[in-house]
Amino acid sequence: MKVIDTIIPEVKIIQPSVFHDKRGYFLESYNQLRFEEYLGRQINFVQDNHSHSVHRVLRGLHYQIGKPQGKLVRVTKGEVFDVAVDLRESSTTFGQWTGRILSSENHEQLWIPEGFAHGFYVLSATADLHYKSTDFWFPECERTILWDDGNLNIQWPLTMQPIVSDKDAKGIDFSRAEKFR
Numbered sequence: 001m002k003v004i005d006t007i008i009p010e011v012k013i014i015q016p017s018v019f020h021d022k023r024g025y026f027l028e029s030y031n032q033l034r035f036e037e038y039l040g041r042q043i044n045f046v047q048d049n050h051s052h053s054v055h056r057v058l059r060g061l062h063y064q065i066g067k068p069q070g071k072l073v074r075v076t077k078g079e080v081f082d083v084a085v086d087l088r089e090s091s092t093t094f095g096q097w098t099g100r101i102l103s104s105e106n107h108e109q110l111w112i113p114e115g116f117a118h119g120f121y122v123l124s125a126t127a128d129l130h131y132k133s134t135d136f137w138f139p140e141c142e143r144t145i146l147w148d149d150g151n152l153n154i155q156w157p158l159t160m161q162p163i164v165s166d167k168d169a170k171g172i173d174f175s176r177a178e179k180f181r
């Protein structure tokens, strides 16, 4: 397993070791000991999620106020462009975003700590995305920032207008969104 920094130091790319043989391959999709060792902090995941999306779906940008969630994201089928936005006002990278292609081919994972908004865009025909979360889902704490907010200027690799949920279409501007201290 290899951990790579992104332009936002707290957001990490995890590259698991993949062991191929004549049967196929094996990888550890999560190893608490190694993960905590690399991050230098304790992590307690309490919820695992799985979403299936069709081509051009864009979900996000989501976060929770009061019950922030750290997320460890991976893709088991297809390919997505996964994005994290720094909402921590005290951070030197406040308001910046970082994106990474995660796929069932590259097996990469993205660690997005608490204090970030998260979203992704589906590049393949379909995509199955799995993520572990450090807190439960609390709908009343949930917030959505507009995926195409001009201030964030996220360079989504769009080929056509994305498919978004009604909730996400009504997301709020980054400037008006609640942030983290």
Ligand SMILES: Cc1cn([C@H]2C[C@H](O)[C@@H](COP(=O)(O)OP(=O)(O)O[C@H]3O[C@@H](C)C(=O)[C@@H](O)[C@H]3O)O2)c(=O)[nH]c1=O
Residues within 6 Å of the ligand: 049, 051, 059, 060, 061, 062, 063, 118, 119, 120, 136, 137, 165, 167
């Ligand atoms: C997020 C979530 C949704 N749901 C339900 C509510 C709703 O009926 C259905 C779909 O919910 P949503 O439209 O919010 O799903 P989705 O847009 O996929 O929401 C997710 O987006 C990505 C980008 C994230 O980062 C996640 O934390 C989460 O917010 O699933 C749960 O039961 N538990 C959950 O943890």
